[in-house]
Amino acid sequence: MSDYRSIRVEKGPGGFGGPLTITPTQQRNKVMYITGGGAEPECLAKIVELTGLTPVNGFKTNCPEEELALVIIDCGGTLRCGIYPKKRIPTINVMPVGKSGPMAQFIKEDIYVSAVTSEQVSPAEGPAPQAAQAEAKSEPKQGAKFTADQKVSETLAKQENKSLVTKLGLAAGKVVNTFYQAARDAIQTCITTLLPFMAFVSMLIGVINGSGFGNAFASILTPLAGNIFGLVALGVICSIPGLSALLGPGAVIAQIIGTLVGAEIGKGNIAPQLALPALFAINCQGACDFIPVGLGLAEAETETIEVGVVSVMYSRFATGWLRVLLAYAASFGLYA
Amino acid sequence: MDFIVNLAAGFMNLFTLGGQQFMSWVTGIIPTIVMLLVLMNAIMALAGEKTVARLAKVCTGNPVLRYAVLPFVSAFMLGNPMALSIGKFMPEFYKPCYYASATYHCHTNNGLFPHINASELFIWLGIANGITALGLDTTPLAVRYLLVGLVANFISGWATEFTTRMVEKQQGVTLSCDFKAAK
Numbered sequence: 001m002s003d004y005r006s007i008r009v010e011k012g013p014g015g016f017g018g019p020l021t022i023t024p025t026q027q028r029n030k031v032m033y034i035t036g037g038g039a040e041p042e043c044l045a046k047i048v049e050l051t052g053l054t055p056v057n058g059f060k061t062n063c064p065e066e067e068l069a070l071v072i073i074d075c076g077g078t079l080r081c082g083i084y085p086k087k088r089i090p091t092i093n094v095m096p097v098g099k100s101g102p103m104a105q106f107i108k109e110d111i112y113v114s115a116v117t118s119e120q121v122s123p124a125e126g127p128a129p130q131a132a133q134a135e136a137k138s139e140p141k142q143g144a145k146f147t148a149d150q151k152v153s154e155t156l157a158k159q160e161n162k163s164l165v166t167k168l169g170l171a172a173g174k175v176v177n178t179f180y181q182a183a184r185d186a187i188q189t190c191i192t193t194l195l196p197f198m199a200f201v202s203m204l205i206g207v208i209n210g211s212g213f214g215n216a217f218a219s220i221l222t223p224l225a226g227n228i229f230g231l232v233a234l235g236v237i238c239s240i241p242g243l244s245a246l247l248g249p250g251a252v253i254a255q256i257i258g259t260l261v262g263a264e265i266g267k268g269n270i271a272p273q274l275a276l277p278a279l280f281a282i283n284c285q286g287a288c289d290f291i292p293v294g295l296g297l298a299e300a301e302t303e304t305i306e307v308g309v310v311s312v313m314y315s316r317f318a319t320g321w322l323r324v325l326l327a328y329a330a331s332f333g334l335y336a
Numbered sequence: 337m338d339f340i341v342n343l344a345a346g347f348m349n350l351f352t353l354g355g356q357q358f359m360s361w362v363t364g365i366i367p368t369i370v371m372l373l374v375l376m377n378a379i380m381a382l383a384g385e386k387t388v389a390r391l392a393k394v395c396t397g398n399p400v401l402r403y404a405v406l407p408f409v410s411a412f413m414l415g416n417p418m419a420l421s422i423g424k425f426m427p428e429f430y431k432p433c434y435y436a437s438a439t440y441h442c443h444t445n446n447g448l449f450p451h452i453n454a455s456e457l458f459i460w461l462g463i464a465n466g467i468t469a470l471g472l473d474t475t476p477l478a479v480r481y482l483l484v485g486l487v488a489n490f491i492s493g494w495a496t497e498f499t500t501r502m503v504e505k506q507q508g509v510t511l512s513c514d515f516k517a518a519k
Contacts, residue, residue: 083417100455175382178378178381178382179374179378181377181378181381182373182374182375182376182377182378182380182381183374183377185373185377186370186373186374186377187370189373189454189455190366190369190370190373193454193455194366194369194454194455194457195362195366197455197458198358198361198362198365199358201357201458201462202354202355202357202358202361203351203354203358204354205353205354205357206350206351206352206353206354206355206356206357207350207354209353210346210349210350210353210354211350251456251458251459254456254459255456255458255459255462256458256462257462258458258459258460258461258462258463259458259461259462259463259465260462261462261463261466262461262462262463262464262465262466262467262469263465263466263469264466265463265466265467265469265470266465266466266467266468266469266470267469268470270466272466272467272470272472275463275464275466275467275477276477276480276481276484278463279444279447279459279460279463279477279481280484280488282459282463283440283443283459286439286440286443287435287439287440287442290417290439291432291435293417294417294420294423294435294439295420295423295431295432295435297417297418297420297421297423297424298420298421298422298423298424298426298431298434298435299421299423299424300423300428300431300432301428303428303509303511304428304429304431304432304511306507306509307432307500307503307504307507307509307511308431308432308435308500310499310503310506310507311432311496311499311500311502311503312432312435312436312496312499314499314502314503315433315436315492315495315496315498315499315500316436316492318495318499319488319491319492319495322488322491323484323488323491323492326484326487326488326491327480327484327488330480330483330484331480334476334477334480335467335470335472335476335477
């Protein structure tokens with residue numbers, strides 16, 4: 001049995017969260033990395049050396065959640081960065097991403113740290129509170145919130161001999177609360193993902209258009225996105241196995257290309273009819289970076305993930321061009 | 337001196353242009369999306385997972401139901417990424433195939449139903465903005481995106497059965513295809 005040591009991980013420049021203290025135990029003795037299509041993140045070697053954890057490549061295989069002391073990801077801010085914090089597994093993101101994505105509410109300082117390189121990793125001094133404790137600490141808090149939320153209606157529902165008025169009240173209350181929560185989630189989504197992306201892309205567009213770069217971009221993009229052959233080529237390139245996983249994170253690249261193509265359509269350089277095949281072409285790599293996590297959500301077994309990662313990349317490559325052609329065939333008569 | 341002034345003015349102009357772009361998106365896009373998100377989030381909360389789980393049990397046996405109907409409904413009711421969790425009702429062999437289809441469904445339906453994948457909306461919106469700039473309605477594009485997606489995603493899901501079989505041979509493993517064994 002190797003002995004394990006604790007480390008302290010701080011946030012890097014522009015990062016969020018932490019500092020985390022990660023203490024491996026006999027049971028929690030693995031670090032899984034799901035980064036760059038299976039490439040080892042830069043900080044991994046140091047973490048393994050300092051802690052004695054066993055590294056596991058999440059793209060190749062999977063390991064039971066209860067054995068994970070730590071997960072390293074490179075999420076651009078959509079999905080993965082929230083999934084492991086939601087499961088209360090300490091998470092290191094090598095990208096400088098804060099509370100973002102549909103699971104932003106789970107990304108908290110006590111479980112998540114971002115923009116991490118080997119510089120931010122150091123041995124922890126003395127016995128520090130471990131990950132397991134952090135788990136214990138926060139869970140009652142969540143539980144308590146839940147009961148605090150439910151208690152009034154629950155007690156009403158249980159204790160009283162329910163009159164019609166109470167029943168009506170409870171039902172109405174539930175509907176109103178659901179909608180209110182839905183509204184809160186909607187605003188949250190806007191603030192955590194939509195607005196930041198709009199701001200970032202607007203700034204890019206401003207610089208591109210104002211500086212004259214726009215014309216240079218147009219001369220590259222128009223031959224590529226302006227006819228069906230270029231679009232098929234774009235789809236094939238995007239879906240090359242391996243490359244597809246690198247293009248995936250956060251769908252950021254696809255979203256930027258989409259915006260640039262859209263700008264060219266708006267200027268009249270690309271026919272509006274081609275918008276439909278373009279939508280398919282820029283997204284042939286869709287979710288290739290996310291396969292291990294997505295299959296994990298489907299409770300897939302380790303060997304299914306090993307097969308699935310390769311299989312889905314192959315099938316993306318095999319069907320990508322077909323999707324673009326299909327969309328092209330269906331685009332006749334659109335905006336004619 | 338004039339040179340410096342021009343340089344500074346040009347520099348600021350870049351950000352004025354960006355700001356105008358940002359403002360037009362915030363006022364033109366956000367309000368509608370927020371209203372849609374509120375309703376859809378509420379539907380998802382009220383009817384969500386149980387309904388889809390019930391449907392999933394019926395849908396696993398048939399390729400059309402498995403790669404076209406079920407992922408479509410899951411994406412609509414659960415959104416990204418929870419739609420992917422419905423793969424748990426499949427036998428192991430079909431999980432990657434369902435994944436291949438369901439992830440695409442989280443994009444192709446996004447034109448009409450932005451709640452499905454709000455954080456990756458700009459794949460659709462980026463291109464749709466060009467259509468709007470021409471003064472055209474984006475709805476026909478959204479409808480075709482959804483319909484073509486339905487067919488294309490089915491093909492992508494189904495094709496993954498073949499690639500999965502191929503990779504099984506490469507790696508020398510066999511995944512369970514048994515529908516009864518799966519919960």
